[in-house]
Amino acid sequence: MKTASPVPPGDGRTLRVFIWSEYMDPDIVKAFEEQTGARVILDTFESNEAMLAKLQGGGATYDLVVPSSYVVQTMVRAGLLQPLDRARLPNLKNVAPEFLNPPYDPGNRYSVPYQYAATGLAYNKSRYVPRSSWAEIFGPEDRRSFVLLDDPREVIGAALKYLGHSANTADVAQLRAARDLLRRTVAKKGFQGFDGGPGTRNKLLARQIDLGQIYVGDLLIATEENPQVQVVLPREGTTISMDTLVVLKRSPNPALAHRFINTLLDAEVGARLSNYTYYATPNAAARPLLDDFLKAVPALNPPADWLKNGKLNFIDELPDRRAQRLYDRIWTELKSR
Amino acid sequence: MTRTHPLLAAWAWLVYAFLYLPILVLIVFSFNESRFGAEWTGFTTKWYGVLLGRADVRAALGHTLQVALLSTLVSTVLGTLTGLGLWRYTSRARAALSTLLVLPIVIPDVVMGVMLLMFYAAVRAGLERAGWTFDNGFWTVLLAHVTFQISYVALTVRSRLSGYGPELEEAARDLGASAWQSFWRVVLPLAWPGVLAGALLAFTLSLDDFVVTYFTSGSGFQTLPVLIYTNVKRGVTPDINALSTLLILVTVVAVLVANALLRPRRKA
Numbered sequence: 001m002k003t004a005s006p007v008p009p010g011d012g013r014t015l016r017v018f019i020w021s022e023y024m025d026p027d028i029v030k031a032f033e034e035q036t037g038a039r040v041i042l043d044t045f046e047s048n049e050a051m052l053a054k055l056q057g058g059g060a061t062y063d064l065v066v067p068s069s070y071v072v073q074t075m076v077r078a079g080l081l082q083p084l085d086r087a088r089l090p091n092l093k094n095v096a097p098e099f100l101n102p103p104y105d106p107g108n109r110y111s112v113p114y115q116y117a118a119t120g121l122a123y124n125k126s127r128y129v130p131r132s133s134w135a136e137i138f139g140p141e142d143r144r145s146f147v148l149l150d151d152p153r154e155v156i157g158a159a160l161k162y163l164g165h166s167a168n169t170a171d172v173a174q175l176r177a178a179r180d181l182l183r184r185t186v187a188k189k190g191f192q193g194f195d196g197g198p199g200t201r202n203k204l205l206a207r208q209i210d211l212g213q214i215y216v217g218d219l220l221i222a223t224e225e226n227p228q229v230q231v232v233l234p235r236e237g238t239t240i241s242m243d244t245l246v247v248l249k250r251s252p253n254p255a256l257a258h259r260f261i262n263t264l265l266d267a268e269v270g271a272r273l274s275n276y277t278y279y280a281t282p283n284a285a286a287r288p289l290l291d292d293f294l295k296a297v298p299a300l301n302p303p304a305d306w307l308k309n310g311k312l313n314f315i316d317e318l319p320d321r322r323a324q325r326l327y328d329r330i331w332t333e334l335k336s337r
Numbered sequence: 338m339t340r341t342h343p344l345l346a347a348w349a350w351l352v353y354a355f356l357y358l359p360i361l362v363l364i365v366f367s368f369n370e371s372r373f374g375a376e377w378t379g380f381t382t383k384w385y386g387v388l389l390g391r392a393d394v395r396a397a398l399g400h401t402l403q404v405a406l407l408s409t410l411v412s413t414v415l416g417t418l419t420g421l422g423l424w425r426y427t428s429r430a431r432a433a434l435s436t437l438l439v440l441p442i443v444i445p446d447v448v449m450g451v452m453l454l455m456f457y458a459a460v461r462a463g464l465e466r467a468g469w470t471f472d473n474g475f476w477t478v479l480l481a482h483v484t485f486q487i488s489y490v491a492l493t494v495r496s497r498l499s500g501y502g503p504e505l506e507e508a509a510r511d512l513g514a515s516a517w518q519s520f521w522r523v524v525l526p527l528a529w530p531g532v533l534a535g536a537l538l539a540f541t542l543s544l545d546d547f548v549v550t551y552f553t554s555g556s557g558f559q560t561l562p563v564l565i566y567t568n569v570k571r572g573v574t575p576d577i578n579a580l581s582t583l584l585i586l587v588t589v590v591a592v593l594v595a596n597a598l599l600r601p602r603r604k605a
Contacts, residue, residue: 198572205375
């Protein structure tokens with residue numbers, strides 16, 4: 001039976017981590033515990049919003065949190081994060097240059113990249129093999145059944161990419177074009193609704209649909225068991241979701257948190273992490289050590305120049321309230337058909 | 338004897354099928370070879386092994402049972418007393434109290450969760466000025482559960498007694514019982530089925546509450562519903578099906594045992 005205890009003092013012996021489910025190899029945790037003599041507590045959340053609500057409410061003490069890139073700025077503004085101490089993160093040199101100094105956190109002041117997934121088009125070979133283009137979904141023909149991700153930024157972002165725009169645009173004319181395109185898309189006979197990764201994955205495994213918009217990592221986890229399900233990155237470009245590691249301002253054990261981050265940035269640990277999560281690693285040194293299965297999937301690591309030439313867009317926080325309202329309005333209309 | 342109309346019987350079976358088929362599917366899929374619940378790929382018991390090796394599930398199960406048992410105990414005592422009070426006294430305050438009791442039942446979970454989170458934050462702010470602080474965890478979750486359980490217990494107990502009037506106690510007093518005796522020998526035995534039903538309801542509510550628990554727990558105190566619900570992001574693994582199957586098994590056995598114990602004995 002526990003008793004109400006004051007906030008744990010920084011004893012340097014307990015690391016509290018707040019993370020997505022199935023996103024940390026237990027063996028990595030075990031090794032870190034043995035190496036440091038510390039105890040690691042992993043708590044899980046299912047959405048960035050729920051995570052923020054809990055942190056802002058106070059009462060839950062964590063050292064290390066794993067938010068998606070587009071909420072890092074929100075957390076900075078809310079005064080939740082402390083700047084990272086570079087001197088304690090020598091392994092930062094392992095991160096591929098294209099993932100350093102990102103738009104969502106200039107100079108990596110508060111965050112380092114953890115794992116990412118581009119958003120791709122998934123299919124079941126035994127049912128249908130698509131071209132690697134968003135035209136499969138957004139094109140004029142209506143012969144294929146498909147599911148879209150249940151996420152406004154992903155769906156509107158994909159439409160924008162197909163039209164040749166940035167997935168973070170605030171341009172009204174571009175957004176209008178995307179809105180009209182999406183209106184036509186969800187009116188298609190082939191449109192089977194919105195779903196999350198696990199739902200879309202199961203529909204593809206059960207051969208109920210031709211195509212699904214999905215985070216690459218959420219599909220690959222099934223490809224090893226059933227090689228028929230595959231995923232491609234559309235040639236028009238796509239969105240990319242980066243999850244990051246941040247240290248909370250109220251962290252009782254920031255030194256231990258830094259040590260854990262540095263461990264996760266190690267080449268071998270980074271590879272083990274991806275082998276466990278099926279998400280891609282931003283760790284360049286880890287890539288040669290990935291399982292052969294993962295190395296053989298082109299969709300896992302988009303071409304490096306895709307980030308530079310704007311084909312691949314991080315989902316960023318929108319520039320202003322007006323843009324936010326436009327996205328909200330488009331999404332509400334799509335969902336309330 | 339009236340015969341049940343065949344249509345009515347068929348309808349009843351349909352209703353039962355609708356209720357129990359999903360549970361059956363879950364049990365079947367806990368023995369499925371595949372990691373994904375999309376297709377049957379073969380029989381295996383490996384997920385039960387995986388489940389046994391999961392320390393996080395063990396910890397969550399422990400937390401869940403601790404909170405459920407203790408909160409049920411506390412809320413049953415407090416709720417029973419509240420229910421008796423509501424039954425016994427007639428006053429203008431009673432109507433107000435009745436309304437207050439119904440509120441936790443009708444307020445949406447998410448509102449209650451955020452409300453309690455803010456309440457604890459306010460209390461913490463006050464304590465911090467006095468140089469003391471606390472982290473959310475076992476006690477904050479326990480208190481939150483008791484908060485909504487009391488209403489259910491009180492209303493169950495009151496409705497159980499609603500057929501009796503104050504003359505019940507008066508008669509007991511006329512026959513020479515003290516206030517204590519009339520409570521223990523007359524009122525409580527009559528209310529007992531309501532108390533038990535309320536306690537079972539409270540226990541169940543605590544066992545499967547997610548929203549309020551998520552907001553009022555701190556770090557390192559996850560319950561099973563929180564653990565399972567947060568798994569939806571990447572997909573619930575079959576070892577969670579195995580866990581659910583075991584929980585269902587325990588529940589069914591408990592109900593059968595309770596039924597056997599409560600069955601009136603035949604007179605010899």
